Amino acid sequence: MALEGLASGIFNALSRLKGRRRLNEEELKDMLKSLRRALQEADFNVRQTKEITNRLEERMREEEPRPGVTIQTHAMNILYTELVRMLGPAREIRPHGATIMMVGLYGQGKTTTTAKLAEWYRRRHGVRVAVIEADVHRPGAYSQLQQLLEDSTVEVYGEPDEKDAAAIVRRGLAAHSSADVIIVDTAGRHQLDQELVVELQDMATLMNATERFLVIDAQVGQAAGPVAASFNELVDVNGVIVTKLDGTARGGGALSAVATTGAPIVYVGVGEKVSDLERFESDRFISRLLGMGDIRGLIDLAPDDLDEEEAMRLTERMMSGRFTLNDMYKQMEMMAKVGTVDRLLSFLPANMFGGMGAMGKAQKEAMQDNLERYQVIMDSMTNFEKDEPMSLKAERIRRVARGSGVKEKEVRELIAQWNRSRKMMKGMSGNRKLSKQMRAMMKSGDFDDMQNMGM
Ligand SMILES: Nc1nc2c(ncn2[C@@H]2O[C@H](COP(=O)(O)OP(=O)(O)OP(=O)(O)O)[C@@H](O)[C@H]2O)c(=O)[nH]1
Ligand SMILES: [Mg+2]
Structure with a gap:
């Protein structure tokens, strides 16, 4: 699963409490120290790490475990609520009637996630989905998207030779006016530059995007925060998708950094296959991370x-x-x-x-x-x-x-x-x-x- 390192780090820290009825000062400090290390290794920033461990320490001192609850479980429950609070509440998405614009920097997983989402909505919501390839910069973007969706009934619209992204979107929308959901894949950049800013804003207005999803690679760790903030300012991001959570130890940093920008994380990518997408709800995610299941x-x-x-x-x-x-x-x-x-x-x-x-x-x-x-x-x-x-x-x-x-x-x-x-x-x-x-x-x-x- 994603964030295995963090999961085992937390598990190690808390297993120090196993079988204990009371904690002495040294044991408590010891546990907090090893928890701090686990969070930092998962790339949580210093402030957040401190906040979580401080809250845990405070509550461990103040709150008595309920009858029959071991100290270890008590600590686990506190940690659960604190992590959930940090990652923020979930956002429900109703795809019917949605027009979705995917944005993000180079190579973050936009095109792959476009295909994943299309399949997700088709399968789980039973809606008719059409995707539009509006990345006019990446050669082969259209055939990449077609290939990803070759086993699917999702319709793929693209004009590989057209250089005007807005024109593709306009004709794509017209061609698929009967679809319940439209998803538009856009071009990436190394950094947000003026050309892309204009292109994205034009498209957002033209398609009247109900959802503006930002795609971020978990590998960037805490840098996800500033990226989310700048895209948020540009197109008012209302959902973030953190990808490649399967392949990095830094995912904790990406998730927590995005959460602080106030843009909700809505899905996470956990692999290269079209089916490797998961809905992100912090309570369920953390529950699973802590080995409580989902x-x-x-x-x-x-x-x-x-x-x-x-x-x-x-x-x-x-x-x-x-x-x-x-x-x-x-x-x-x-x-x-x-x-x-x-x-x-x-x-x-x-x-x-x-x-x-x-x-x-x-x-x-x-x-x-x-x-x-x-x-x-x-x-x-x-x-x-x-x-x-x-x-x-x-x-x-x-x-x-x-x-x-x-x-x-x-x-x-x-x-x-x-x-x-x-x-x-x-x-x-x-x-x-x-x-x-x-x-x-x-x-x-x-x-x-x-x-x-x-x-
Ligand atoms: N392991 C893993 N790989 C992923 C995930 N999502 C995307 N990838 C891989 O990341 C690479 C880049 O993905 P793309 O979808 O092409 O990224 P993009 O943002 O469209 O890239 P540009 O169009 O070049 O800006 C591909 O090799 C994908 O297979 C994921 O959740 N997990
Ligand atoms: Mg792409």
Whole structure:
């Protein structure tokens, strides 16, 4: 996941409190010092680092943990609220009827993010999206955008030989007047210069942009602050997208610096693929960062043909203790489509499933391989067998193995896996506090005392 370094730094700092009922002065200072280092390594500036650690120190001294809450969890909860406060409230975006202008400096990820957003709105909001390539400076920008969206039904408008960006936008808007959402990709610069300023302002007026999204590479760290401020002045930025959060340790600096400019962060880019976009809501983001999980984010990952309701239903079923091979299959199907197991696990509480989030790379790869093989095996089963895996005795196992071209042993392994999953689900549903919490999380994203659940 993004900001792994920060996550493990915070975890290290707070793990010093593990098992403690009372803290002596030295232990508290020690923890704060190592937290300070973690924040600074993630490029939070000195002032913000100080502010967070001071607030934590103050509240650790003043507030008693609630009954049953360990000091470690108490500290985690305080840190959670302080970080969320620093990153600011979320902004809801309703894409229907929106005209979106993407702005930003060179190479920050504008074109890639244009494609990501288009797909996001098409898939999740079911709207008709058209994108317009209005970058007349970068050679090949139009074909780059076309390529990014070649598997999509999103319409791409461009005129590779035209030198007047505003003219492209004007004709593009006319050509796609029936689209629900229009997204315009613009040219970048090393720095905001006069030519670009005029070009962007002209376009913003011409298209009457309802959304002005600034794209910033997380790699720039704290420098994101001044960049956001200057674009904000120019086109009144109402959403910032921080990209490449997957590839840098400095992301904390970028996020916090943007937050101080007052322009809300609305999405983050977490990879080069068109699907590597996430909605940014500070509470969910921080919850995930602190290893508390983000069940609603998990639902965001659901593929096209598995809508939110179905994901909810599947979770409900898992929690209810009914768990057939079919459910497991659906779950795997969803996992496989969603992409790597790694990404999926990053949404779950770190200590859930016996710490699966902390699995090694080799283990994760093995799991990915298993998923593929299991799917093949299950394609050779009847619906009845998938509903009642207990019915899979010797003869049926032999038939399934033959049908799917695997060894009988592998079929038995799958059944054993189902059995383990079923027991785990049962354990989860038997844990009333946990299931209550899971449901509450799905509804509201409220994670208070998540850490107490012994997951
Ligand atoms: N790892 C990672 N790479 C990204 C992400 N977003 C964009 N990139 C990569 O960053 C590079 C630049 O992206 P572009 O979308 O071309 O950036 P741009 O702002 O349009 O660049 P110009 O048009 O030249 O100003 C490409 O190689 C992208 O694949 C992200 O979230 N994660
Ligand atoms: Mg570009």
